[in-house]
Amino acid sequence: MPSPMIRLVLAFTVVAGSSAAPALASEVQVGPRPAFLVGKMAEGPLKEKLAACASQPVARTLFSIGHRGAPLQFPEHTRESYEAAARMGAGIIECDVTFTSDRELVCRHAQDDLHTTTNILATPLAQKCTRGFTPAGEGGGASAECRASDITLDEFLSLTGKMDAADRTAKTAGDYMDGTAGWRTDLYAAAGGTVMTHSQSIELIGALGARFTPELKAPVVEMPFDGFTQADYAQKLIDEYKDAGIPAADVWPQSFNLDDVLYWIENEPEFGRQAVFLDGRAGGGGLDPARPETFSPSMTELKARGVNYIAPPMWMLMTVEDGAIVPSAYARAARAAGLEIIAWSFERSGSLTNGGGWYYQSVADVIDNDGQMYEVLDMLAQDVGIVGMFSDWPATVSYYASCMGLE
Template identity: 65%
Template sequence: MIRSILATSALCIALAAPALPDTAHVGPRPLYLVDQMADGALKDKLLSCADQPVRRTDFSIGHRGAALQFPEHTAQSYTAAARMGAGIVECDVTFTADKQLVCRHAQNDLHTTTNILGTDLASKCTAPFTPASGETKANAECRASDLTLAEFQTLRGKMDAANPNATTTQEFMDATANWRTDLYAAHGTLLTHAQSIALIKSHGAKFTPELKAPVVAMPFDGMTQENYAQMLIDDYKAAGIPASDVRPQSFNLADVLYWIDAEPDFGKQAVYLVSWAGDFDEQDPATWQEDFAALRAQGVNYLAPSMNMMLTNADGEIAASAYARAAREAGLQLIGWSLERSGPLDGGGGWYYGSINDLVTSDGDMYAVIDVLAQDVGVVGLFSDWPATVSYYASCMDLP
């Protein structure tokens, strides 16, 4: 009960905060990255903006808030993203056992993103914690749909992590990557979708909710997939949010087409998310799953591929991929995801930079990537776990 009261109080304080001015607070990280760049025109340009105010920009999208250092999808993470100049903030949407919409990256991630395994609610998890033993890894699966909304709201958000070699629940939960931090993880306030709308609105930012794929069978207690997609839109209508301020998104094309048909004012901003998979080659159309012309004919205006799909190595230079160019030529507006999820970039940036790993040698290369995405690919927005990085670039380059 005490924990629930404290969480509610923290949320009330956050929602009572006045809207932030358009000037952002980006801290030392943008210039820390610029300092590591190779000398050249881009570095000079970014340095020239060092003493200029950074403004809020829709080009900067808070991916799960500011999840590099704040527990994702919490009031604290969303607030940090808005303060860093993110003009748009993301709530990933799933549902509880009583069919209430809440902000979580996946329906079944409570064991890695909250403190549930350290509470009495651990007994309600789909798969309670089992310790590592021999070659068997530690395991747990806790779903939002395992809990009622009231139970969900007693939990605290934590940095997304799990230790597969853990023999205790505490070891399992205490696994934050060494390039992240638990410094701000003590008070991760979880949110319903409606609460996220009120909080993000209070900071003057816009919205990009993602309808997450259920892990439970649908219909769920009578709720169909279309009911679920409609509930997401209904929360914005109830809050009086203009459709033009909302970019609903999904990896499920059927969700996007539902919004286009049933809620055309929202549907024209709907974002179809796609990811590198299988034998995809960013330069070989034979490996692409998306038919760009068909998507446009169905009313899809926005496509959001993972960054690795939109970048390529062109004779030793980072460049727009053939995939990105073809999508743009078909009339699709592109959005990229996600910066700041790979840790230090020395020696390659991992999956998100998979098509250009051999060109990524330091954290300073992040701004080279942003510049290609903005200027060559022509993305209209870029997700980041630390929106200050993108806000600084967009403000310096005078992007919308």
């Protein structure tokens, strides 16, 4: 009889179903990564529990959120990335939403990222970029700026997605586009990813059996844009779900702009009930997760204004006390106010052997190996009580959530 760890590896490496078929709950595939992380864990009850779940099928769970799809290995916000996220058990998949020059909604992490996330610099559309490619030289690093709002929807759809990266030392546009981090891969990006409109993402994600968390990205152009106001933009995002017949209960619209969230609460209350305030207030020395008096608006004020979901980066939810990772004052205040908490983002740091980088900054002193990823996730799920985790490789989170019976 194989040992629990051997059974874990065997269970994780069985691949079921056609790669072209929709990823149904019975076809969830998580591959070898969860087994790798479990194998790196310190001995103890959590490791034993996760290893013992190897004999159980992995179920799709709303706790597992595909952050831009599955961009650890697939070009973000592409059909291929969304399909991979669903196949790995993500119950919710994200389309970051921006707009083209003809005010059509498309899936991109930022309005001005086409030069790092698509092949635009290798196409004639490079001539339309806000700033074309400039090679590295004495004046600084290589640069470009290509916006979705520089081109029409039809032109956008002619592009192909690539891994989000740029080589700032490049002398040519081709080399500039070839800058993928060593802990990611171009293996699945070689043929180019299929870029998508927001409405196409709704159709695909629905067909894959998952739910939706669109993020309204901050425009880099001045608003109103050709008569298109911020309110028009926020409303258009919701309208595309209504036009597709998607129930509000299946959608978690997000924004870093609190005014967008409040707009949905006031004008689309059914969708507003699940609107997510993405909390980036710790940037620039504003909010201090250890000092609730710096939270403005406070957690109770947010709740009083109708906000039900808050989503900070992982590091804001945890701190170290007596050598152990525990909930931060921020996390405790959010829970005390009755806010549901979603965290971001798992699998965006590469190896944790050097402290984990930005996403683990509040606990870096006690982070030194990849097995601690599941320790952190368990603390966030069990002690902080998060209801969802964004991940660049949803299989990792899906396995944990399924094992722990999280819906």
